[in-house]
Amino acid sequence: MSCPFCGSEDVEVIAPWGGQIITSQVRCRGCNTYFEAIREEFESSTTSSAGDR
Template sequence: MDDSASDPEVVCPFCGSSETDQESAFGSEISKTQYYCNGCNTVFERIKFDGKQPDTR
């Protein structure tokens, strides 16, 4: 399952490569997605954020 096509370009925080693939929809926390960088062969996590403010009522 590759949902990275719907995300903006995901850039590796270690080497700056945009050659990344979504590894898992969930990382170490439910609020993170796990990616794999094909440039430096590193797994990294990205915080999921849809840009909407949470309802605090």
């Protein structure tokens, strides 16, 4: 996962849950920006099921 603002991959998950059930709260250590990202278990399930169609 990389920061959508600066592109750094030095990010940390602050909270496993964000504003939506499929998001988590993340902080970029590069630019110190907080953002929400799709949780990894949802990303892997959507990509694997999309290939099955």
